[in-house]
Amino acid sequence: MRRSCRWSMPVAAALCFVSTYARAGQIDPGLQEILDGAPADQVFSVIAFLNEQVDLTAATRQMDVERATLQRRHEHVIVSLQGVADTTQGAVRAFLQQGVADGGVRSFEAVWIRNLFIVEATKATIIELAAHPDVDRVYFDYEIELIKPMPVVDAPNHGDEEVPQAPEIGLVAIRAPEVWAMGIDGSGVLVSNMDTGVDGNHPALRDRWAGVADSRYQGHPEWAYFDPFGGRHDFPRDQNGHGTHTMGTVTGGPPGDQIGVAPGAFWIAAAPIDRGGGIPRTVADAILSFQWLADPDGNPNTNWDVPATNSNSWGVTTGHGYPPCDQTFWSYIDACEAAGIFVTFSAGNEGSSGLRRPADRATTDYNCNAVAAIDANNPNWPIASFSSRGPTNCTPDGRQAIKPDIGAPGVDVRSSLPGGGYGRLSGTSMASPHINGVAALMRQANPNISVDDMKQVMYETAVDLGNPGEDNSYGWGMVDAFEAVSRVLNANDPYACCFGDGSCSDVLPQDCRAAGGKSRFGYECGQISCPQPGACCFDDGTCDDILEANCTAPGSDWSEGDCGSVDCPQPGACCFDDGTCQMLGPVACENAGGEFSGHGISCDDAGCPQPGACCVTDDECRILGPDACRAAGGSFKGHDTTCTNACPCDKIAKLKAKCNDSGNVKVVVKIVDDSMNGERITVDVRGTRVVTGVLGNKAKLIAGPFSGPVPVRVVDPDCTNTVTAQCP
Template sequence: MQNWRWLFLSLMIWGAAAFGQSKISPSLERELDRAATEGGTVKALVLMSDRVDIRALDAQLYEQKVTLQERAYTVITTLQAKAAETQGPVNAFLESRLGTSVMEFQSFWIANMFAVDATPGAIYELSDRLDIRYLTLDSELQLEEVVDSAPASPTSPNGTEPGLLAINAQMMWQAGYTGDGVIVMGVDTGVDANHPALSWKWRGTHVPTNQAWFDPDGGSTFPNDCDSHGSHTVGTMTGLDPATSDTIGVAPGAEWIAAKTICSSSHTSRSIAAFQWAVDPDGNPGTADDMPVGIGNSWWDPDIVSSTQCDPSVNPYIDVVTAVEAAGIAIVFSAGNSGPGSTSITQPKNVNFDLVDFWATGAVDGNSAGFPIASFSSRGPVVSSCSTGNTSLDIKPEASAPGVNVRSAVLSGGYGTKSGTSMACPHVVGALALLRQAHPTRTGRELKLALYQTARDLGTPGEDNDYGMGLIDVWAAHLSLADPLDPERVTNLEAYSDYTTPTSIGLSWEDPTHYAGGDTLLPGSFTVEISRDGSAVASVAGGVQTYTDNGLTDGQTYLYNVVVKDVNDSLSSEVEVSWTAGGAVTPSAPMGL
């Protein structure tokens, strides 16, 4: 009888251990074996069993047609509530072992999970808990290293990089869209915030620095770059030297924020922390004007197991990326530089659950006729374990952008050319900024979808595993989102007042000449509607192009919003500018140019 009892007890212990081990990823298991032999601790990600169905929530928000602010608030507070409701017991377990078998830990709400640095024993204890569904390695992420790099001319006065013209960014600029009022972001090696093409566009010049710069390891409060890779990519998003009008960025009117996570300690948890920060930089879920329209990512994870890569219950990237997108932000990845072989898109963006969610960007030569695909650009399709049988979902990359000999910012205020899909990715983020300014109510996903659906087909006819849908065309994407019957907006809006006109402000602008769909807009068929501080003050006939606002208070600053209205009451998008009656010591720069 005693032997039977001992056998039963042994089976129970063996079963519990087997159950725990089935919840541990192969990559983490290898590190646990190493640590058990050599000593030390292991960094792991601990995924909770109870999680928000973020895809269902996202679909519900689209169905309800909520605003971007309502969307952000709902997603953030729902995720935070789930974490607060379920993480207490695990948090208490980790706290009780802190300093002994647990060296450090961090909780997350962007996905219901923890990052821990603990002994194998503590990690096995965690795996036995019913409120934990899976544990995986907190991997060291790798930078998508550039293929080649060289110094470039220090300035190109009044110059525009060929890659910007290749995606038709100049068409958006001519229509008055430069990304003004929009934020872009990179998760990379940092940014040289003293660079002349970047310093004046850092959002931290006018908001608290912790809302514009995230350095989870170094703890720095002013942007810096450990490699120049991050400066180069952010430069392609929004770079412009105001002293020379040397334009290297797709959206030179946009502001940038950044996270420095791909340097000395580039663990997955650092980038997850950056995504969580990006969703709510000011710590107030009720605001959305602090969030970027898109986040560029040029890194990859070497430790993902392909057989489980498409299972959201074990792959932490799925819930994290889906949550950020549900909040209204577009995630954009580089495809990788492992081409030209098939199925060479790097992890974690070699999967798809939607046409554009894990967007991977291929690289073309924007300096050559026909925009040939770069030989190094990673090719699709998706990893075989994630194949759905749906052709569009299985094809990778999503689309391509210029990524060969791209000139942008490097360290110490210099410029350099680099090649790689890392250079293509920020072209997409910059394009999103232009589109967000033109279509301010659209989510990041909707803007990505417009770029995807309007890309210029290159290579094999139709969508293919080299170019994806083709070369992005931001102007075509804009036209696809605009109502063709809406008038274009005014351009070159300016406001002015000085000591000779202390109680008035003069406005001037250039009238539009076309509708969004391309039809001619005649001066007699529209008016220019002007509001001051939210109240209508004038309706100016087309062709006049000036207005003087009188009866103002000397020294007071006023905000003007201007829209074009045609005879059918169709409206353009708004342009705004502010100025101080009687002039100001430091006048506000006009916006919307």
């Protein structure tokens, strides 16, 4: 059931954090390119984001301050998201309903997880929708695909694949059996994946599907399996095999083979990716899947049905229509994680070509959790050749950041396949389910630990591989389930909390987050050194003593020391197209559409270029800057030029036409000077176009015979003056 935002609750002021964007609706450039040239009645699938959105950062901060339980976080976030949607979607819904009646809208669906509509409509209706005052932006509904496994080349000889491997070598590598020996195997934890589906009859998985393993699902299999493609939510199935393999790595176990990291966990699944025979599915299916995962039973007051973890072995590339740093999926991931779901993505199998989206995101230390593939069959644990490498520029200021975040076994991984069998696949698709399983073990060890704290502990306890520290191949290294779980077992004790001023205090992790600090699990302040602040020079020339990690504003630059010991570059002249000038930093200048002249250069010394003559047409001249001239479709004649004789028609001093007794019309075009000498012009003589050359400052031609009045006009250049010759 749906829930509106509970404005009457005591914490009503904190329940619905809303961000409102002031701009009018816009069509995304990618969609505009698709629409251009299409007939007005052609139908497209689009996604329309509304202006008002929940501020998930503020909502999470509020929950940290309250020391909220996982259930409280879930209720708070879902009620807020649904409340904003319920109170703001009415006008757009009415517009779309009218569109259905008028034939311009084929179908639409309202979505609350990020306040949007998924719409199938004609081009003409989409343009109207984008102009609606409640709409922020409209995007094309692009295709997405799973990260297809790599061929298993030169695989080790594992003998008869029907002989159970207990446990698999990848599980041993990440020390999962050592965690099981502690009595922690994922019991009581619900895991999930978003993939091609799962074979619910597989012996390693069937007893763990929540739809049959948990009596609370009785009569409601749709709470445990979501099929946006076929609408068959009654029982999990998988015609592809990819989703069955990845889920097996998360939680597969007896009576099947020991293939899963968290064999005690129950699972649910969404199946929006590459359904049946490689049929590509759309962003719309993924959006609906994220929404389902955030609240499977439709009741925000319950969270037993909400998975603790979710792995995604899919991604998109530029070839799918998504440029680097595309933000399409960011907000859905943020909503799920704000509600308490640990979300992880495979980095991609593109090697040095870079990460897929959204795994390339690095807007914080924790978003988005991207997983590399490591060969656990080799005792040296080399990074897989296909595993996507960093860096990424998807940061708040566009600077490079290290990606991926962490590694896991992803080469020759044995797991479940549809039909009850097992098989080996390679890819980062096989690596991210290991992270899913480790997160499940951590959540059992500490049920209310936050998503960001789970990631931090995972990174801190990883086995460092490759270059010392974090690197663009392994991230922080191979995940270590035993160390991660051991660290969070006591995560409700006070630990070292590092603050922005470099100070440290031993406090509870939730209090550390609420105060803006960063916990160091397993350590006291006397055992660590917190990062110290330094001088952060901003684009506008000001300075602040802050941590390097917080010096992320566009154009900022951090250095050791303090602001008193550094000279920050100062703003300079920023010249605009209209000839005006402002003192700005280089980033602010670029964002404002200007040209930066250099730090410390004044507007008086910059000598900004001034506007000049712009021939908007052959017959019309305006004084504009070059950018404004091009935007008007004109031809810019140079800075500081005047409109005097600047455009082609201005150079025509006189047009004469005279008809002789034979009916032939003699035309003379006189030019103001010889600047057009040798050029060709076209003259229309009563519908007949004649091309002639300019000799010196004149062009002459004879056409005919005609009778009666004969209108004559120069058409190239396109001039408006017309004369008439009278023929017998």
